[in-house]
Amino acid sequence: MEFTLNITIGSVVIGFVVGMLTGVFGVGGGFLMTPALMIILNIPGPMAVGTDLATILATSSFGMFRRRGSNTVDVKLAIVISIGSILGVLTGSHFLELLKYAPKLIIFGKEQEAVPYYLLCMFLFLLTWIAGFMTFDYLRNGQRVLDKRVGIFARLKIPPYLDFTSLEQQHLPIVMLLFLGFFVGVLTGFMGIGGGVLLLPSLIYLVGQRTNKAIGTSLLLVWISSLIAVIRKSEAGDINLLLLAFLLAGGLTGTFIGTKIGLKLADPKIRLYFVYVVIVGVLMVGYELYVITF
Template structure:
């Protein structure tokens, strides 16, 4: 794959932005990088996805390295959720294959792939709900110094249990965490994006982890999922090494800067800025739906 100067510069800028998102919020940023590569740089879809995932793996690796002594990564919690996520990804991918032959929708005289169109709509609705809830929560708790909270899962008393030192309610049901991981994995398998963007609010509001620590835990989960995906994408030739080089130049620089910013932010500020990130995701998906519809 040959790269022009414009593509090299554009890839570096895109990598920088996504790297900062990884460092600050612990998300992969694939929901922004993949469409950006396709829309602005005309990179073929399979190559955009495969190369994007490789950048996410590198960025999250550097982000974890920078956070290793910060105490913001709960390894046991991440691995517990990841166990359910792996099964969810497999299930989501299987469901997608089953639904792929569904009859096409006719919207405004244009044929649409039923599964893709409906899933994008559902995904956007979920993101709007997340942004609205987190913004409401930020305004409700603005000015309060206390960051720790009991997550929704604290009320579920289903054995067996595990203890997590990073939580105010340290004892949580393993079943609920596996279900959370499975749900996020299904979304990832069905849509191809979404794992990271859902993890931070899920860890904060469902699990009850403080936002600063949720960023680190989310980062490890993103790393685990991207590692598995990169192995697959590389084996089928969907990674462009030249494109990857320029994305990494921007991405690793952005991750270093973003991690420094993220560690300096308070929990409420992280949640507020994350709302802006979710809004960006909504606009990206909304744009794609408009292009498909009109």
């Protein structure tokens, strides 16, 4: 792969933006980085996924270091969810490897590579759903900070249970946490996202964490799932070290600045800004799908 000036500058800028997202929201930013690498820089799908995950691993490591002592990470909760996510990462990575050998698609008379097209379609569906759900919640609750946040999982009577001190309703069924981890892990392995874009709303609405604690816990979960995924992607040869270096040049700077901002924002503001970021992802992916399809 030849590195032009556009790819060099573009990868540094993309890395910076994704690093900011990691610091502010506790998400890896893969939901923007993978499609951005494919759409803007024309990086092949598997390489975009693998190098993206390696970048997420580095920026989330730095983000956790910056959050040390902030009391925003529930390690016990992260470990339980990550048990399911490890199996999910391996499953998702296996599916992506199988797709490498899939025949080309014919969509409206135009030939499409299977991996990039499937990835873009899944990104569009996932991001649209998340943006819609969180917009509805913000319009319903506005700037109001809930007196008590109780997640959906806390209302389910499915033993066995575990207690978590970061929650106001501490009693949660283990099986639901494992299922959440598995689902996010599949997305990590298949789509090249750290899972934070799904984990952040899941920890808030399903698990019942306050936003600031959900950000810290999400960051640890992103780190764990990314670590497993990077090992798999390196074995498959899907990580470009030079591209990774350029992404990290911007990514670590962005994470440093983003963490400072994220620790100062109030819960409702963080959720609102997160919706804006996801909508940008929807527009970017939707436009690219429209162009290549029609």
